[in-house]
Amino acid sequence: xxxLTDEFMLEMQRRMLRIRAFDERASKMVKRGHIPGTVHTSIxxxxxxxxxxxxxxxxxxxxxxxxxxxxxxxxxxPLGPLMAELQGKGTGVCKGKGGSLHLADFxxxxxxxxxxxxxxxxxxxxxxxxxxxLGRDTVALAFFGDGAANQGVLYxxxxxxxxxxxxxxxxxxxxxxxxxxxxxxxTSGVIADRAAGFGIPGVRVEDGQDVLxxxxxVSEAVARARRGEGPTLIEVVxxxxxxxxxxxxxxxxxxxxxxxxxxxxxxxxxxxxEHLIANGHTAEAMDALEAEVxxxxxxxxxxxxxxxxxxxxxxxxxxxxxxxxxx
Amino acid sequence: xxxxxxxxxxxxxxxLRAALAKDDRVLLMGEDIGTxxxxxxxxxxxxxxxxxxxxxxxxxxxxxxxxxxxxxxMRGYRPVCEIQFDGFIYPAFDQITSQLAKMxxxxxxxxxxxxxxxxxxxxxxxxxxxxxxxxxxxxxxxAGLRLVSPSNPHDAYWMIQxxxxxxxxxxxFEPKSRYWPKGDVNLSANDIPLHASxxxxxxxxxxxxxxxxxxxxxxxxxEIAQEEGTSVxxxxxxxxxxxxxGPILDSVRKTGRAVVAQEAPQNVSLGSEIAATITERAFYxxxxxxVRVSGFDVPFPPAKLETIYLPDADRVLDAVDRVLSx
Numbered sequence: 001x002x003x004l005t006d007e008f009m010l011e012m013q014r015r016m017l018r019i020r021a022f023d024e025r026a027s028k029m030v031k032r033g034h035i036p037g038t039v040h041t042s043i044x045x046x047x048x049x050x051x052x053x054x055x056x057x058x059x060x061x062x063x064x065x066x067x068x069x070x071x072x073x074x075x076x077x078p079l080g081p082l083m084a085e086l087q088g089k090g091t092g093v094c095k096g097k098g099g100s101l102h103l104a105d106f107x108x109x110x111x112x113x114x115x116x117x118x119x120x121x122x123x124x125x126x127x128x129x130x131x132x133x134l135g136r137d138t139v140a141l142a143f144f145g146d147g148a149a150n151q152g153v154l155y156x157x158x159x160x161x162x163x164x165x166x167x168x169x170x171x172x173x174x175x176x177x178x179x180x181x182x183x184x185x186x187t188s189g190v191i192a193d194r195a196a197g198f199g200i201p202g203v204r205v206e207d208g209q210d211v212l213x214x215x216x217x218v219s220e221a222v223a224r225a226r227r228g229e230g231p232t233l234i235e236v237v238x239x240x241x242x243x244x245x246x247x248x249x250x251x252x253x254x255x256x257x258x259x260x261x262x263x264x265x266x267x268x269x270x271x272x273x274e275h276l277i278a279n280g281h282t283a284e285a286m287d288a289l290e291a292e293v294x295x296x297x298x299x300x301x302x303x304x305x306x307x308x309x310x311x312x313x314x315x316x317x318x319x320x321x322x323x324x325x326x327x
Numbered sequence: 328x329x330x331x332x333x334x335x336x337x338x339x340x341x342x343l344r345a346a347l348a349k350d351d352r353v354l355l356m357g358e359d360i361g362t363x364x365x366x367x368x369x370x371x372x373x374x375x376x377x378x379x380x381x382x383x384x385x386x387x388x389x390x391x392x393x394x395x396x397x398x399x400x401m402r403g404y405r406p407v408c409e410i411q412f413d414g415f416i417y418p419a420f421d422q423i424t425s426q427l428a429k430m431x432x433x434x435x436x437x438x439x440x441x442x443x444x445x446x447x448x449x450x451x452x453x454x455x456x457x458x459x460x461x462x463x464x465x466x467x468x469x470a471g472l473r474l475v476s477p478s479n480p481h482d483a484y485w486m487i488q489x490x491x492x493x494x495x496x497x498x499x500f501e502p503k504s505r506y507w508p509k510g511d512v513n514l515s516a517n518d519i520p521l522h523a524s525x526x527x528x529x530x531x532x533x534x535x536x537x538x539x540x541x542x543x544x545x546x547x548x549x550e551i552a553q554e555e556g557t558s559v560x561x562x563x564x565x566x567x568x569x570x571x572x573g574p575i576l577d578s579v580r581k582t583g584r585a586v587v588a589q590e591a592p593q594n595v596s597l598g599s600e601i602a603a604t605i606t607e608r609a610f611y612x613x614x615x616x617x618v619r620v621s622g623f624d625v626p627f628p629p630a631k632l633e634t635i636y637l638p639d640a641d642r643v644l645d646a647v648d649r650v651l652s653x
Contacts, residue, residue: 036630037453088631099455099629115457116417117387147358147387151418178387179411180363186386254362312635315628 004212006279010289012054012211013276016046016269017293019070022079025297026069026086026100030247035086038248039100042070044241045175047268048205049074051214052141052171052236055222056109061127061140063120064113066101067173067240071143075108079300090310091303097314111140118144118151121170125157128168128225139167139225141218147178149191149235155198158233162198167225169218172235174208179244180254195233208238209266212275239263329514336506338480339369339445341514342487343407347377350405353491356383356392357409357445366411367447367506389419396442397426405441405491413448414457420465427496428471439494443487448476449540449590450637451504456627459503461539461591466498467568467600474567475521476500478542480510482525482565489521497521500567502540524571526578530560533647534578536601537588538564541638545588548643557647567597575601576609583614584650588638593621615653618646 004012023041030039042049045067053074056062064071072082077093085092086100093105104112111127114120124142131138148154149172161168172191176183195202201224205217214236221232241260243252252260273286333341346353355370361384364371374382385392389410396406410416416423423444430440450459466472473495477483483501490497519525527542528549535545542563549559560578564570579585585605587598602617620638628636 037455088629096631097629101455101457115455116415118418150386150388150391152388152390153418178358179366180359181384181387185384248366250363250366309631312632315623315625315632315636319625 009276010281012050012215013269013272013286014289014293015050015054015074015076016211016272017290018079018296019046019049019073020269021293021297022073022082022300023069025301026083027242027246029086029301035100036088037099038245039069039086040067040245041242042067042240044263044267045173045208045238046070047211047272048173048208048214048236048238051211052143052218055215055218056139056141059109059138060222061109061111061124061138063111063124063140063142064104065117065120065144065148066113066115067145068103068113068143069100071113072103072105072108072110075110077105077108079296080303081105083300084304084307087304088309089304089307090314091307095314096310118148118153120144121148121154122157125161125166125168128161128166129164131167132164137167137226139169139222141169141171143171143173145178146172146174146176146183146187146191147181149174150186155194158195158198158200158231161231162200165228165230167228168231169221169225170231170233171218172233174235174237175240176237177240177244177255180250182254190235192233192235200231200233202233203235205234205236208236209268209271211268211272328516330511331514332509332511333480334507334509335477335480335483335501336367336369338484338512339487339501340371340373341512342484343370343373344376346407346488346491347373347381351381352403353405353407354381354383354399355407355409356385356396358385358387358411360384360409365409367503369445369447369501370409389415390422393419393422393427393442393444397422397430397440400440400442401438405443407443407445407491409445411447412454412458413446413460413462416444416446416462423466423472424469428469431495432471440496441491441494442496443490443499444497445499445501447503447506448500449502449504450627450633451540453630453633455629459627459633461589461622463498463500463567464591464596467597471496472568473497473522474500475565476502476539476567477565478502478505478527478539478563481512484512484514485517486521486565489517493521500539504540505543519565522566522569522571524565524574525563526560526574527563528559528561530558530582532558532582533584533586533650534560534562534575534582535586535588535643535647536562536564536575538567541588541590544638544640545643548640548647551640551644552647557651559647570601570604572604572608575605579605579609580612583612585613585617586620586643586646586650587617588620588643588646590622590637592624593619594624596621615650618650620646
């Protein structure tokens, strides 16, 4: 078991709280028309996100998917430009052109996100290859879900990175549903076990609501990658509390009614709060931390609301890099 | 004669139900199509009615879905695949263009490929790239595929059944933004074959050409033009590949002016191909160059900008003014 400083563990809780508060606010803003379209929230999956992102160093890379608000927050992105991106403001991390589905903050090592699930996996592998070729010890981590675990590109990537011993971590966020489809109805065997076919370690974190358990598993894979021993597949079992996509109004009727209740009892933020209190922190200090984070989210919304809308002409900006070829 | 008023989403559902009931070799496959009934509810209730052997909730794996459909078709089945959103089709691009499109010609016509791929396409739903695209040109460029797109509930009801009955692979582009407006469906009779284009409104001064959701925009533009004293004819393509050029050329020979409209970006698009063909084949009837109205040549923009990106009646009417004033 890794020993972590108090400061580090408080930061873990802070980042989990940020993800929760940010996504709860985003959900509300979608329903009230302040954010166009829909958003996919990570509410319920905070431990899995923060346990993974905080096991990475500042210079390490990650790639995400459609449910990727938490990934930059977990890696330490400030909230204002992320909220502005959701609203489509010019002050957003992608100048308002990426939106919720492409919330990439390159300042924290994000290699981008995409709604085409699985498609970001080999991109992380490319970053890992660059580290290897350049002789740097940076690693790359690809986030994807249980749905994407059935896309062929994951297996092309595990094979190539296993052969070349690339410093990459394949992190499957198994929240047990691909939109409405229960993972067990479309998944043959255990996802983590698939690593064996490629001669790489496969690790299953059964309690993905325990931020320390996720952190420990990812830290070990990161260390292994830095030592030049190649990739690891990690499957983290977790649960999303809300519907697939806020604002889509597809409901959650496809899940047994008591299932969510059971997972709510394993709320990662509540569990870690209790852990911190058991280790000498006061409830008052925890309350204060929560209030602090809510104020941060308020400030992020204010920053975004006060940011101007971009002119429609920006739609033609940045299409090419070489200006002489621009249309 | 039985006429029912229903939205396109129900019309396609009814068409699929009729096809499933008529022929037990018809199977539906796709992500979230069974228990949930699809993200857009097009397949609602069909799994309950026909069972999980006929309506398959598949893994999230588009390449495998289409590849499996090809194998099923080789063994006499008539699979209907749903691609959840337009942009999700790209992981299946290899199976569609390298295998599905070429099977029949590769095997000298001995191997029919009765596969239907349903693709909810196009904008106006406030999503982003991969969820709002009009990407038919990629597939129209590939010989061996048929592409069709209904613009109204009646056509949708009949075209989906004809597509399933076709011996060829059909990509069935469903305009998402037209899923919910209701229209009359004549359940007893189909008046037009799958691959025929249709005159949606007759007129004498300008011909407007489009498909899917664009047809309602063109009809709206035609109404406004009428008030301004311009008589507009509207052609609903219905079949995007091959295009049924007869009615288009007849119309242009009558009006002498044509505007082609589409949600897709303009560069190397279906609209560009139609404009070029009109110019080649009806050159001496033209009073003005054929004008295209398209989405812009940029990735599909964020939701806030979609109304600017997507052609509306105003932009179509600007094009009408251009061809009239030439």
